[in-house]
Amino acid sequence: MIVAGLDMGVQNVKVVLLKDRKILSRGLAPSGFEPEKAVEKAFQEALEKAEVAFSDIQHITATGVGVELAPKFDSKISVVSADARAAVYLHPSARTVIDVGAEESRVINCDEKGSVLDFALNDRCAAGAGAFLEAMARALEVKLEEMGALSLKAKGTTSISATCVIFGESDVVSLIHKQEPKHEIARAIYDALAERIVSMVHRVGLKPDVILVGGVARDIGFAAALKRKLGTEIVIPENPEYAGALGAALYAVENLGGR
Amino acid sequence: MSGDNIQYWRWREYRLTVPSVKWKNAETITAGIDVGSVSSKAVVMVDGEICSVSVMRTGSSSPDSAKKVLEWALEGTGIKPTDINYIVGTGYGRVNVPMANSTLTEIACHAKGANYIWGPTVRTILDVGGQDIKAIRCDEKGKVLSFIMNDKCAAGTGRGMEVLADLLKIPIEEMGEASLKVEEEPDPVSCTCVAFARTEAVNLLRRGWSKEKVLASYMRAMALRMCNLLERVGCEKDLVITGGQSKNIGIVSRVEKILGIKPLPPPNWRENGRDPMAAGAIGAALFAKALYEKNKNTT
Numbered sequence: 423m424i425v426a427g428l429d430m431g432v433q434n435v436k437v438v439l440l441k442d443r444k445i446l447s448r449g450l451a452p453s454g455f456e457p458e459k460a461v462e463k464a465f466q467e468a469l470e471k472a473e474v475a476f477s478d479i480q481h482i483t484a485t486g487v488g489v490e491l492a493p494k495f496d497s498k499i500s501v502v503s504a505d506a507r508a509a510v511y512l513h514p515s516a517r518t519v520i521d522v523g524a525e526e527s528r529v530i531n532c533d534e535k536g537s538v539l540d541f542a543l544n545d546r547c548a549a550g551a552g553a554f555l556e557a558m559a560r561a562l563e564v565k566l567e568e569m570g571a572l573s574l575k576a577k578g579t580t581s582i583s584a585t586c587v588i589f590g591e592s593d594v595v596s597l598i599h600k601q602e603p604k605h606e607i608a609r610a611i612y613d614a615l616a617e618r619i620v621s622m623v624h625r626v627g628l629k630p631d632v633i634l635v636g637g638v639a640r641d642i643g644f645a646a647a648l649k650r651k652l653g654t655e656i657v658i659p660e661n662p663e664y665a666g667a668l669g670a671a672l673y674a675v676e677n678l679g680g681r
Numbered sequence: 682m683s684g685d686n687i688q689y690w691r692w693r694e695y696r697l698t699v700p701s702v703k704w705k706n707a708e709t710i711t712a713g714i715d716v717g718s719v720s721s722k723a724v725v726m727v728d729g730e731i732c733s734v735s736v737m738r739t740g741s742s743s744p745d746s747a748k749k750v751l752e753w754a755l756e757g758t759g760i761k762p763t764d765i766n767y768i769v770g771t772g773y774g775r776v777n778v779p780m781a782n783s784t785l786t787e788i789a790c791h792a793k794g795a796n797y798i799w800g801p802t803v804r805t806i807l808d809v810g811g812q813d814i815k816a817i818r819c820d821e822k823g824k825v826l827s828f829i830m831n832d833k834c835a836a837g838t839g840r841g842m843e844v845l846a847d848l849l850k851i852p853i854e855e856m857g858e859a860s861l862k863v864e865e866e867p868d869p870v871s872c873t874c875v876a877f878a879r880t881e882a883v884n885l886l887r888r889g890w891s892k893e894k895v896l897a898s899y900m901r902a903m904a905l906r907m908c909n910l911l912e913r914v915g916c917e918k919d920l921v922i923t924g925g926q927s928k929n930i931g932i933v934s935r936v937e938k939i940l941g942i943k944p945l946p947p948p949n950w951r952e953n954g955r956d957p958m959a960a961g962a963i964g965a966a967l968f969a970k971a972l973y974e975k976n977k978n979t980t
Contacts, residue, residue, distance in 0.1 A: 432880065455887070525877065525880065546877075549834075549876075553876050553877070554876075585833045585834060587835075587874070587875065588812050588835035588875050588876065589834075592718065592773075595741065599742065
């Protein structure tokens with residue numbers, strides 16, 4: 423039985439193919455201005471890797487911020503539900519899921535079956551998501567991919583507030599003027615975002631194990647800051663950005679009566 | 682020039698001199714410098730009358746911006762920096778106005794400036810700048826009674842307009858008019874986060890919305906945020922609007938519609954220099970006069 427999970431993210435469209443609940447392949451394409459093309463591309467990548475045809479897919483479950491832009495699917499679920507399912511699949515003892523995406527972030531408490539018990543959402547403010555890091559890297563004039571490693575050299579001598587991307591930019595610019603070293607500013611940036619996320623964690627309750635997913639989970643600077651601010655170990659799966667698509671695919675299995 | 686080279690977000694910088702104001706036999710010459718997050722303003726006053734005004738973009742360094750904007754205000758007036766008796770710095774970058782004799786908050790300065798521009802009937806001031814929205818209550822002398830500002834988030838401020846001007850390719854000074862060209866006022870956008878303005882607008886355009894409708898929706902959301910602050914501070918007549926967005930008819934008309942209170946129209950500022958955008962600098966120059974006179978009398 424082959425099924426697909428489709429995650430219509432703000433930045434990327436992601437596809438995960440499952441065969442008998444095992445991951446067959448993944449595909450990803452930038453969302454861009456033409457969502458249909460992005461979906462086609464992501465599917466194409468996944469299908470080629472798995473060496474199966476589109477017609478072999480028995481059920482597609484879609485999720486993601488842009489789910490209404492998905493051209494075709496058989497069922498849909500919320501990102502929160504998808505994250506919870508994926509988390510327990512990837513790490514069976516996961517009970518708190520932190521998902522930091524490009525423009526949204528979520529913290530979810532789930533049970534051992536991957537059902538949602540409680541969650542907190544940040545979706546109206548860029549300061550609580552990956553967009554914050556992007557804007558701050560621009561203000562700091564470093565590449566986002568390099569900011570993480572840079573921040574690890576810092577001792578933590580300064581801080582900025584992450585109540586707002588726009589105010590954060592001003593903070594970063596004034597720190598540059600004060601000749602604060604770039605690696606210290608980088609660490610302050612990650613700490614600020616991590617603090618926002620930690621406050622969401624405390625809203626729902628911190629229950630181990632904690633798993634971090636979403637595109638921002640790949641950022642070593644953020645992962646380190648989150649660990650620091652949370653004071654607990656964090657599990658980061660391989661391919662954390664595919665969690666939503668994976669969770670959707672697991673729902674597709676359930677929709678077909680599988681477990 | 683190819684269309685892509687136009688910087689739609691660029692608003693016009695200007696300076697002006699009020700020809701009727703003579704400074705040679707003046708008792709006091711003072712200046713107010715308001716370094717905002719987006720624009721810097723300088724006002725030179727001669728015996729409490731506006732002599733010249735300049736408005737320009739704030740650069741990456743506040744001290745440089747303060748220096749430049751004051752030099753520009755003085756240009757052609759014959760007044761030298763050393764002729765100025767007292768300078769007050771204000772605005773978001775006020776701690777970085779090196780030539781200032783003292784600094785004051787922009788809240789005090791906007792209230793004072795609004796009182797000067799429109800007179801003693803002003804009770805509520807809505808100041809909308811590049812990344813600030815402030816609702817200020819004042820008395821008949823322009824003294825601040827209370828205020829509320831957006832201290833946590835820049836949503837709904839002028840910065841979003843720059844982002845949209847670029848995206849929609851509409852010159853920033855024409856956006857207000859454009860936003861009024863809709864048959865029916867659309868619902869406000871659900872999110873006015875400046876960092877999301879682009880995605881928000883792109884999503885609406887993708888749904889087939891016209892540029893004008895997108896602007897109307899965004900400006901309505903901005904105006905709602907402003908009115909929320911005004912209601913919290915307790916909006917009493919007369920209401921006036923200062924700051925850069927006072928020039929945005931799309932915002933001004935929507936605030937009026939939502940509140941049911943008509944803000945006082947801007948004065949003929951191109952002739953008398955009483956530009957609502959420079960209200961903070963005007964207030965600062967007035968405080969400078971008062972402080973100079975106070976110091977002179979005590980020493």
